[in-house]
Structure formats: C-alpha cells, structure tokens
Amino acid sequence: MTNLEQIRLDFPVLDQQVNGSPLIYFDNAATTQKPKAVLEALNHYYTQDNANIHRGIHALAERATAAYELTRKKIQSFLNAASSDQIIFTSGTTAGINLVAQTFGRANFQEGDKILVSNLEHHSNIVPWQMIAQEKGAEVLVIPVLDSGVLDLEAYRQLLKDHSVKLVAVNHVSNAIGTINPIQEMIDLAHAHGAKILIDGAQSVAHMEMDVQRFGMDFFVFSAHKLFGPTGVGVLYGKRELLEAMPPYQGGGEMIKEVSFSGTTYNELPYKFEAGTPNIADVIAFAASFDYLNSLEKGWVEAQENELLRYATEQLSQIDGLKIIGTAPNKIAVISFLIEGTHPQDIGVLLDKFGIAIRTGHHCAQPLMQRFNIPGTCRASFSFYNTKEEIDRFVTCLKRVITMLL
Amino acid sequence: MASSINDTQDELIEEFGLFEDWADKYEYLIDLGKKLPGMSDEYKTEENVIKGCQSRVWLHAFMEDGKLIFQADSEAVIVKGLISMLIRVLSGHSPSEIMQADLYFIDRIGMSQHLAQTRSNGLLSMVKQMKNYALAYSSKA
Numbered sequence: 001m002t003n004l005e006q007i008r009l010d011f012p013v014l015d016q017q018v019n020g021s022p023l024i025y026f027d028n029a030a031t032t033q034k035p036k037a038v039l040e041a042l043n044h045y046y047t048q049d050n051a052n053i054h055r056g057i058h059a060l061a062e063r064a065t066a067a068y069e070l071t072r073k074k075i076q077s078f079l080n081a082a083s084s085d086q087i088i089f090t091s092g093t094t095a096g097i098n099l100v101a102q103t104f105g106r107a108n109f110q111e112g113d114k115i116l117v118s119n120l121e122h123h124s125n126i127v128p129w130q131m132i133a134q135e136k137g138a139e140v141l142v143i144p145v146l147d148s149g150v151l152d153l154e155a156y157r158q159l160l161k162d163h164s165v166k167l168v169a170v171n172h173v174s175n176a177i178g179t180i181n182p183i184q185e186m187i188d189l190a191h192a193h194g195a196k197i198l199i200d201g202a203q204s205v206a207h208m209e210m211d212v213q214r215f216g217m218d219f220f221v222f223s224a225h226k227l228f229g230p231t232g233v234g235v236l237y238g239k240r241e242l243l244e245a246m247p248p249y250q251g252g253g254e255m256i257k258e259v260s261f262s263g264t265t266y267n268e269l270p271y272k273f274e275a276g277t278p279n280i281a282d283v284i285a286f287a288a289s290f291d292y293l294n295s296l297e298k299g300w301v302e303a304q305e306n307e308l309l310r311y312a313t314e315q316l317s318q319i320d321g322l323k324i325i326g327t328a329p330n331k332i333a334v335i336s337f338l339i340e341g342t343h344p345q346d347i348g349v350l351l352d353k354f355g356i357a358i359r360t361g362h363h364c365a366q367p368l369m370q371r372f373n374i375p376g377t378c379r380a381s382f383s384f385y386n387t388k389e390e391i392d393r394f395v396t397c398l399k400r401v402i403t404m405l406l
Numbered sequence: 407m408a409s410s411i412n413d414t415q416d417e418l419i420e421e422f423g424l425f426e427d428w429a430d431k432y433e434y435l436i437d438l439g440k441k442l443p444g445m446s447d448e449y450k451t452e453e454n455v456i457k458g459c460q461s462r463v464w465l466h467a468f469m470e471d472g473k474l475i476f477q478a479d480s481e482a483v484i485v486k487g488l489i490s491m492l493i494r495v496l497s498g499h500s501p502s503e504i505m506q507a508d509l510y511f512i513d514r515i516g517m518s519q520h521l522a523q524t525r526s527n528g529l530l531s532m533v534k535q536m537k538n539y540a541l542a543y544s545s546k547a
Contacts, residue, residue: 346483346484350484353429361460
C-alpha cells in the first residue's frame with residue numbers, strides 16, 4: 001500500500017510556504033520536481049567522481065564513465081530499446097527534434113516532400129521542421145484537431161494518401177491540453193504510406209509506459225526534467241538503420257574515430273551524435289529517477305494520476321463560467337481551462353498569491369490557441385505526488401480569485 | 407496646479423498603506439484596472455502593443471501643451487491596474503520629467519515582484535516604453 005505522505009517526503013521542494021501558504025505545485029507539465037535520490041546522486045558525483053568521461057584512464061574517469069553509460073542502459077530498459085547504442089543523449093526534447101531535422105531531414109528531404117505535424121504540437125515540434133523545410137523546398141502540412149482536442153484521424157489518412165509524406169512528427173501527449181494521441185495507429189498508417197515517424201514523448205514519459213519496439217516508431221524523443229530528472233538532459237531514440245545512415249550533427253570531440261586534415265572518420269553509435277563533453281553530472285543523476293520510479297508500487301502512478309484527473313475535472317466543472325479546453329476521452333492529468341470574463345494571466349497571478357503554481361498563457365502552442373480562437377488558457381497539471389486535498393484548496397482559492405476579478 | 411510625479415507616488419504609497427493584506431491590495435488594483443478608461447480601437451494597433459507581456463497591452467502617447475499624455479489598455483485587469491497607476495504618476499508631465507522619474511512607489515507598495523523579468527506581465531516593459539516615448543518626444547521638442 002503506497003503512502004502518499006511518505007512519497008511527498010521524497011520531494012523536498014514540496015515542503016515549503018509560498019506567499020504565506022503551503023506550496024501547491026500544479027505545473028508538472030512544465031517540469032517535474034526531483035526526488036531526493038536524484039539530488040543525492042548529483043551531490044555524490046561532484047563530491048566523489050567528477051571527471052571527464054570516455055578518454056581518461058584514471059579511476060575517477062572510469063567511475064564517471066561507468067555511471068554515465070549505466071544511465072544509457074537504464075534508458076534502454078525504460079524504453080525497451082533493442083540496444084543501448086540507439087540511445088543518444090541530447091540537451092532535451094527540443095535538441096533531439098532539431099538533431100533529427102538537421103541530419104535525417106537534411107539527408108532525406110527533397111523539393112516537394114511533405115512533413116506532417118499536428119495542430120496539437122509544441123513549437124519545438126513545429127519550428128525545426130519549418131526551418132529544414134524552407135531550406136529544402138519541402139512543405140509542412142498540418143493534421144487538424146477536432147473541437148474535443150482529439151486529432152482528426154480521417155484527415156490524417158487523407159493527407160498520407162494525397163501527398164508524398166517523408167516524415168510525420170507528432171506528440172504522444174499534448175502539453176497544452178493533455179490529449180493522448182493514438183500513436184500506434186498513427187505509426188502504422190505512416191509506415192503503410194512509406195513515411196517515417198517521430199514521436200515527441202516529452203509529456204508522456206512521466207505518465208505512461210513506453211515500449212519503442214512494440215510501437216515501432218522511427219524516432220522517440222523526451223526530456224529528463226519532465227521525468228523527475230535534472231534539466232539539460234534529453235534522449236533521442238532511433239531505429240538503428242536510420243541512425244547509422246544519418247550524417248553526424250555537430251562536429252567535435254567524442255564523435256570522431258580519426259581526425260586528419262586529409263579527412264576525418266566518424267565514431268560509431270551513439271557517440272557519432274554526442275560531440276563535445278556532455279552533461280555528465282545530470283546524465284548520471286538521471287539514473288536515480290529510474291531507480292526511484294521502479295521502487296514505486298506497480299500501477300500506482302497511473303491509478304493515482306487518473307484519480308486526480310477525475311476528481312479535479314469533477315470539482316472544476318462545478319464552477320460557474322469555467323470551460324475546460326480539451327475534453328478528449330484519453331487524457332493525462334492535465335486540465336486547461338478558461339473562466340468567462342477573466343484573463344488567464346489574472347487567474348495565475350492571484351493563485352500564486354495563495355501559493356498555487358499553475359501555468360497561464362499559450363503553452364508554446366500558439367497554433368493550437370489560434371485553432372480554438374483563445375488567447376491562452378490556465379493549465380493545472382498534476383503528478384502522482386499531488387493530493388485531493390490540494391485540489392480542494394485549489395478549487396476554493398480559484399473561486400475566491402474569480403470573485404475578486406468579477 | 408498638477409501635483410508633481412513624486413507627490414503622486416507618495417499619495418499612492420499612502421493609499422496602499424491602508425491595506426492590511428495582499429488580497430485588499432489586489433482588490434484595489436483590480437478596481438483601478440476596471441476604472442481605467444478603455445482605449446478606442448483605432449489605437450489598439452500592432453505598433454502600440456508592448457512586447458514581452460503575457461496579455462496584450464497597448465500604449466499610446468501624444469503631446470498636449472508641452473505635456474506627454476498616455477493612454478493604455480490591456481486584456482488582463484491586473485495589468486490594467488498596474489498601468490493605471492503608471493498613468494496616474496507619469497501622464498501629464500513633460501518628457502524630461504518623465505525620463506528622469508525614479509519610480510520608487512512600485513517597491514514601496516509591494517508590487518516590485520511585477521518588475522521581475524520572469525513575470526512576463528510586462529510592468530518593466532511598460533515603464534521602459536513610457537520612458538521611450540518621453541525620450542522620443544523630448545528630441546522632437
């Protein structure tokens with residue numbers, strides 16, 4: 001039986017007062033808090049093992065290298081990837097998408113090719129494609145979204161039929177409204193039409209299990225900091241034959257086999273894509289996130305988050321003038337909403353005075369806001385360490401804030 | 407005779423001194439925001455939008471008898487309240503007075519958190535833009 005109070009003690013940041021009230025952290029889609037184990041791993045690395053990796057032959061370099069490569073193995077197992085050299089460290093989801101755009105895209109896109117993104121995407125999964133498309137004379141087309149916040153799969157099928165699509169890039173879960181996309185179907189459809197597909201897992205990894213071999217996507221990207229790990233670390237998984245065929249991204253140390261002025265040969269996977277000294281400390285500490293998650297009771301995280309979503313949706317729906325944006329049947333624990341007659345920014349500023357952290361604005365998904373013709377939303381995003389009591393206080397304070405504003 | 411920039415700042419500090427807690431303060435600010443006369447749509451142009459704000463804020467300025475007059479509007483009422491105070495303090499003064507103004511009241515009424523860059527509600531951008539107008543008009547004068 002999981003004890004939520006005990007779980008909360010694992011996250012030191014949660015225990016504090018903000019503006020005179022206990023902190024309620026409902027901004028987990030922006031970044032998750034870190035368990036003690038991750039903080040201790042960071043401290044341990046810098047106090048015991050700090051050394052540059054891969055080249056050194058001394059004890060510290062060996063320890064640091066082993067710890068760094070251990071994280072790669074843990075990620076391989078987390079994703080169920082076929083091998084650990086298909087796990088490439090980046091600085092985050094954005095960097096992973098840019099890497100694929102600038103290597104796979106540069107090598108494969110030709111004039112007239114189409115790249116499909118969805119109307120639900122974060123700017124990070126739009127702009128890198130626009131940049132490479134412009135350079136290559138390719139075009140970015142958009143999979144539309146229905147009023148409920150669900151992707152229009154019929155339109156997706158039609159786009160694949162009507163165009164020569166080279167790559168589909170969609171998120172597993174929408175950061176702005178929480179929709180879980182039917183990625184299995186989308187992957188199968190893309191492959192049936194000869195297109196490759198990248199899945200942006202930034203918002204899904206903290207909430208659901210991943211199995212890249214079962215799903216069969218060509219690329220999968222995510223960020224450590226949204227999975228209870230440090231900032232500045234991201235992961236790109238790719239199918240081996242694609243990664244091997246892709247040209248290197250950045251040049252420098254680590255990514256080479258031999259360098260001479262008559263020509264340079266490149267290192268093997270995954271190092272070919274990891275030029276320069278990487279973010280060693282944060283990669284090493286990230287391993288502790290997996291150990292922590294594995295220590296939790298199986299199935300508990302999903303059950304807890306589903307219950308928080310159900311309860312919060314029920315409670316918020318009772319507020320006059322509150323409209324939830326994104327009502328997909330399959331959602332993670334994210335609620336985007338608007339209150340009639342108020343601006344999201346005002347709601348966010350005043351909730352902060354009550355010690356409640358939510359996010360307001362366009363959530364880096366301006367095309368989605370344009371689709372719904374709204375300036376932005378208030379977004380409360382939950383994690384397993386949140387409680388129903390916090391939701392109760394959030395609802396009480398939100399009512400008070402609305403009274404102040406109207 | 408209009409009061410000086412510092413007289414108005416001192417008045418605001420006195421008014422805010424009456425409030426016991428943050429909620430009273432913000433209710434007053436919201437009230438100021440609601441009372442700020444709107445702006446006609448012809449001035450709500452892309453040119454008049456202050457960048458770097460989470461809500462849209464429009465600021466328009468013009469000269470009248472050697473004094474700079476400001477008009478502003480926003481979608482968010484707390485932002486309107488903040489800008490309403492800035493207008494009360496700065497509008498109707500000469501460009502050089504506005505340029506030299508030290509806006510100490512913001513800190514003294516406990517609103518300096520809105521000056522932080524991260525707030526992106528743009529109080530800092532508003533002040534900057536008002537001073538930019540003053541600079542532009544003083545070089546024209």
